[in-house]
Amino acid sequence: MAVQTGLGEPRGPWFISPELDPDGRGWWDAPERDPGGRRPGRLLAVLAVVAVSAVSGALAGGVVASRDGAGGPAAASAAPVPAELVTAAERTVPGVVSVLAGGATSGSATGSGFAVDDQQHLITNDHILAKGGGGPVTVELPDGRRFAAEVVGREPRSDLAVLKVPASAGLTPLPLAKPGATRVGEPVLAVGSPLGLAGTVTAGIVSALDRQVRLGNSRHSAVQTDASINPGNSGGPLVNARGEVVGVNTAIATIDGNGSIGIGFAIPIDQVQQTADTIIGKGG
Numbered sequence: 001m002a003v004q005t006g007l008g009e010p011r012g013p014w015f016i017s018p019e020l021d022p023d024g025r026g027w028w029d030a031p032e033r034d035p036g037g038r039r040p041g042r043l044l045a046v047l048a049v050v051a052v053s054a055v056s057g058a059l060a061g062g063v064v065a066s067r068d069g070a071g072g073p074a075a076a077s078a079a080p081v082p083a084e085l086v087t088a089a090e091r092t093v094p095g096v097v098s099v100l101a102g103g104a105t106s107g108s109a110t111g112s113g114f115a116v117d118d119q120q121h122l123i124t125n126d127h128i129l130a131k132g133g134g135g136p137v138t139v140e141l142p143d144g145r146r147f148a149a150e151v152v153g154r155e156p157r158s159d160l161a162v163l164k165v166p167a168s169a170g171l172t173p174l175p176l177a178k179p180g181a182t183r184v185g186e187p188v189l190a191v192g193s194p195l196g197l198a199g200t201v202t203a204g205i206v207s208a209l210d211r212q213v214r215l216g217n218s219r220h221s222a223v224q225t226d227a228s229i230n231p232g233n234s235g236g237p238l239v240n241a242r243g244e245v246v247g248v249n250t251a252i253a254t255i256d257g258n259g260s261i262g263i264g265f266a267i268p269i270d271q272v273q274q275t276a277d278t279i280i281g282k283g284g
Helices: 083-095 126-131 269-283
Strands: 063-066 075-078 096-103 107-115 121-124 137-140 146-155 160-164 187-192 200-215 218-225 237-240 245-253 264-268
Touching: 083 096, 083 107, 083 187, 083 200, 083 237, 096 121, 096 126, 096 187, 107 126, 107 187, 121 126, 121 269, 126 146, 126 160, 146 269, 160 269, 187 245, 200 264, 218 245, 245 269, 264 269
Parallel strands: none
Antiparallel strands: 063 075, 096 107, 096 137, 107 121, 121 160, 137 146, 146 160, 187 200, 187 237, 200 218, 218 264, 237 245, 245 264
């Protein structure tokens, strides 16, 4: 059994959960720590690391092996993948991009984003741009084309930002779920570029709604999911079986900084839509 150690220092202090364990147990680590970044003492918090998103993992999975009573050879069969998830993945991937912010002189950060309208506006996480030091932003499309992206606006408090690419990009906008329609237990897909692996899709369920986490200095309600999320999918969509975006993948909790443990957080779509509409309205 893994041992939970002290709270690590993330490279960016954007996402720290509220107090969870009243007796001080349950310390967590950030996937990325500054040297010597452990904090002493009783820390009643869970670290939800900044960047994060999904690492490999099939849409559905599992191999079941069995032997007959006579000791025959093992038989393995893959569990069937629900058709609606396959369709949702096919519809979602063409609208998801990889985001590179910054460069050699300002530091760099990578993440994901997705198109939300026919004007080629893209939603992503603000912490990607912040880690990029305000440097240039480049977007790579699913077909490998790259475009310089305009930063339309940023909202650090909610960790959202809106980018825009030229009309020639021709990205397919993703439909947004209706506010309040997401349900605990429904299947979801996390789509993005974990560890630079563009177009990666992982599956899970909605684990909880209205999970209180701290984004910066403020507490917000998040969608919790067990879909595999690791660094690189920050800013990518969490979609339901209909291919509708229910949230923006933003943070995870880890044990000893070892990546996804099935506790990820996404900004709910109602907050995303409200913030994006405000940014687009101000920035064009």
